[in-house]
Amino acid sequence: ALLLESHLRKRGVRDKTTIEFFAAEPRPMVVTGPELGAAVRGMIEARGIGYHPEHQVKDIDPAARRIGFANGVSAEYELLLYVPPHRAPAVAREAGLTNESGWIPVDRHTLQTQFEDVYALGDITTIPLKMGRPLPKAGVFAHGQAEVVAHNIARAWTGKGTPRQFAGEGMCFIETGAGRAGIGRGNFYAEPTPQVELRGPSRFWHAGKVLYEKYWLYRRF
Secondary structure (H helix, E strand, O other): OHHHHHHHHHHOOHHHOOOEEEOOOOOOOHHHOHHHHHHHHHHHHOOOOEEEOOOOEEEEEOOOOEEEEOOOOEEEOOOOOOOOOOOOOHHHHHOOOOOOOOOEEOOOOOOEOOOOOOEOOHHHEEOEOOOOOEOOOOHHHHHHHHHHHHHHHHHHHHOOOOOOOOOOEEEEEEEEEOOEEEEEEEEOOOOOOOEEEEEEEEHHHHHHHHHHHHHHHHHHO
16 A cells, blocks of 8 residues: 555655555554554555555455445445455365464474474464464565474484574565665564564665565575
């Protein structure tokens, strides 16, 4: 929503548009707690974007250009940017790897599934946090988990080194448009709630995101 707002402003048509953001969760970045969620919501609303929490999509009528929500509310649109339901692929479900959540439960530190020497990592996993919600699905976690799993598999083969554990550390950039970004980072395994710090939007953090991507690709490809 923030990037769209920035794009429309750059095109000189922002004053001719209305942007409404409907979310199923009660606040942005819900696992990080109410304070950080309120800060992100403030960033959205400060740009004149309507924020509507706890609106679970029920149906969409493309012909009428209308989206309906489980709470009985509906909204009309001209342009709809919609994230469809996420689910594990059929091969994981049919193999008996998933649980009632629809995702693969794993040990939060080793990423081993219920089956010995079978691991899962990244978006396909479900890792419950102490505060009652699962670990968010983000590339930074998949990266850290992959390094742990790869190291431990190599150690099992070679007998060299010591076991590693995934500690729940992570960060994410929040692109806000106009060459600026914020950053949230911390320990998502902290109890009773994840301890995450938010730094406000700036050109510095946007540059950091761009450079981090270039560095990551350079190191691995």
